[in-house]
Amino acid sequence: MSQVTAVKTTTLDVPLESLLIKVLERRQANDRLVQICCAVIDNQYELLYTFSDDEAWEVTNLKVTCSLTAKIPSITRIYPYATFYENEMAELFGVPVEMIQNDYHGKFYRIGAKDPFLKASEKAQKEKEEEAAKEAETKKTQETPEEAADAPKEPADKAQGGAK
Amino acid sequence: MDKKSIIPFGPQHPVLPEPIHLDLEIQDEKVLRAIPNIGFIHRGLEGLVEKKDFNTMVYVAERICGICSFGHGMAYCEALEDVMHVEVPERAKFLRTIWMEFSRLHSHLLWLGLCADAFGFESLYYECWRIREHVLDVMENTTGGRIIFSVNQIGGVHRDLSDEQVRYLNTRLDAIEADVKNVEKTLFHDATIEKRTRGLGVLTKEQAHDLGAVGPFARASGIAIDMRQTGYEAYGQLDFAPVTAEDGDCYSRIVVRTKEIYQSIDLIRQALSKLPKGDLNVPIVRGMPKGEAMARVEQPRGEAIYYVHGDGTRFLKRFRVRTPTFANIAPLCHMLQGANYADVGILVLSIDPCISCTER
Numbered sequence: 077m078s079q080v081t082a083v084k085t086t087t088l089d090v091p092l093e094s095l096l097i098k099v100l101e102r103r104q105a106n107d108r109l110v111q112i113c114c115a116v117i118d119n120q121y122e123l124l125y126t127f128s129d130d131e132a133w134e135v136t137n138l139k140v141t142c143s144l145t146a147k148i149p150s151i152t153r154i155y156p157y158a159t160f161y162e163n164e165m166a167e168l169f170g171v172p173v174e175m176i177q178n179d180y181h182g183k184f185y186r187i188g189a190k191d192p193f194l195k196a197s198e199k200a201q202k203e204k205e206e207e208a209a210k211e212a213e214t215k216k217t218q219e220t221p222e223e224a225a226d227a228p229k230e231p232a233d234k235a236q237g238g239a240k
Numbered sequence: 241m242d243k244k245s246i247i248p249f250g251p252q253h254p255v256l257p258e259p260i261h262l263d264l265e266i267q268d269e270k271v272l273r274a275i276p277n278i279g280f281i282h283r284g285l286e287g288l289v290e291k292k293d294f295n296t297m298v299y300v301a302e303r304i305c306g307i308c309s310f311g312h313g314m315a316y317c318e319a320l321e322d323v324m325h326v327e328v329p330e331r332a333k334f335l336r337t338i339w340m341e342f343s344r345l346h347s348h349l350l351w352l353g354l355c356a357d358a359f360g361f362e363s364l365y366y367e368c369w370r371i372r373e374h375v376l377d378v379m380e381n382t383t384g385g386r387i388i389f390s391v392n393q394i395g396g397v398h399r400d401l402s403d404e405q406v407r408y409l410n411t412r413l414d415a416i417e418a419d420v421k422n423v424e425k426t427l428f429h430d431a432t433i434e435k436r437t438r439g440l441g442v443l444t445k446e447q448a449h450d451l452g453a454v455g456p457f458a459r460a461s462g463i464a465i466d467m468r469q470t471g472y473e474a475y476g477q478l479d480f481a482p483v484t485a486e487d488g489d490c491y492s493r494i495v496v497r498t499k500e501i502y503q504s505i506d507l508i509r510q511a512l513s514k515l516p517k518g519d520l521n522v523p524i525v526r527g528m529p530k531g532e533a534m535a536r537v538e539q540p541r542g543e544a545i546y547y548v549h550g551d552g553t554r555f556l557k558r559f560r561v562r563t564p565t566f567a568n569i570a571p572l573c574h575m576l577q578g579a580n581y582a583d584v585g586i587l588v589l590s591i592d593p594c595i596s597c598t599e600r
Contacts, residue, residue, distance in 0.1 A: 111547075111567075113560045115557060124547070
């Protein structure tokens with residue numbers, strides 16, 4: 077009878093800001109990237125990065141939960157072949173992955189509809205979040221002239237170099 | 241300086257069974273770079289989880305692809321059984337294993353025929369497909385279908401093998417093995433095949449690992465990984481070892497797949513001899529799938545991943561399939577760099593591409 081290998085599977089919840097570090101750890105452990113899966117659970121993206129240590133039969137899942145507008149860093153600088161997985165989730169789910177090497181810009185599967193795997197309610201939620209983010213950005217830009225108006229003015233003689 | 245050209249390969253090409261497009265950057269008949277473009281047969285099957293309940297999705301899963309059909313249905317059921325904590329009866333596990341190995345037999349014979357056709361050896365192509373017809377006859381006799389079997393259900397299978405069918409299978413296996421032995425003489429010793437495939441498209445073991453290659457493509461480069469070693473279904477009770485080769489070229493891929501045909505025949509014989517009596521399935525009497533699970537199986541082309549996420553309703557939140565050809569595209573593009581334009585066809589075919597699976 078051939079040896080039956082029990083596979084040890086570990087799933088780690090990883091904050092978005094630690095994703096690249098955790099992926100680098102997997103690369104340094106010589107793990108193979110098995111797949112990247114995107115799902116929308118409770119109006120949030122749930123990204124599952126699966127790595128396999130084929131010699132030790134260990135699987136590590138890195139689970140990242142983030143909002144529908146969070147910017148996801150690409151891992152293609154660490155695992156170049158992740159480009160296909162990232163392009164797929166960007167096109168099907170509208171996941172905003174930044175700096176993908178070999179970015180197909182939404183033409184990987186050549187689908188006419190935008191974000192076809194997002195439900196109508198999820199698309200509405202995403203648009204709402206994007207609007208809110210835009211408003212927050214606009215507000216931030218608009219504050220600057222007001223701040224300049226509120227700032228204390230210098231005396232006129234001093235401004236002219238103290239000339240009398 | 242010689243000019244570079246971009247030559248399109250596919251989506252329509254005589255060697256391609258399914259559409260894939262490669263933009264080949266060529267200089268002096270040498271490929272500098274290959275940029276893949278897919279999406280010609282994307283059907284969005286994974287998105288159907290919104291409309292088809294988890295029981296009916298089995299039929300969608302097994303229609304992802306015709307060649308790997310049984311594996312898709314089986315692995316989908318495995319993932320759901322994991323989520324719902326369903327223990328499949330032993331007889332069902334053995335039956336699934338038998339049909340899975342027949343599926344592998346038919347897939348490898350199909351590929352050997354296409355490979356022979358790719359380098360113009362038509363008589364060998366016909367002979368491989370003639371043998372494959374016997375395998376399809378067996379599948380039709382035992383499941384009712386030649387390509388799409390529809391015997392898997394969550395909890396087991398809904399077809400059985402009678403004692404007469406078991407004897408029939410053993411007889412057919414002897415005939416198939418004898419036919420393959422005849423073909424092997426040509427495959428392994430014909431000078432033209434060796435000339436066209438030896439030393440072609442070499443992928444070293446390190447490159448195969450670094451690029452995420454799976455299945456016979458990786459095993460031909462010396463990576464001895466086979467998901468059947470994890471012992472799912474009845475594989476834990478059968479005796480086998482991964483078939484590997486060391487050279488990592490197209491010839492090694494032919495050798496690995498041919499030897500896997502014999503391995504499949506042996507596995508089926510072992511499973512038939514150990515086939516236990518018992519139920520074919522367990523009824524799912526209560527509960528909806530709630531939670532997530534991932535099944536990893538060895539499809540004919542390599543490791544395939546099936547992820548399901550249920551939220552306690554009859555519609556799954558997510559069903560995701562990562563097929564072996566999807567993983568093998570990156571090493572294929574690497575392998576094409578530096579290759580002659582005339583060899584692109586056989587190189588693409590050497591990974592045994594299944595684009596239906598890749599695009600879903």
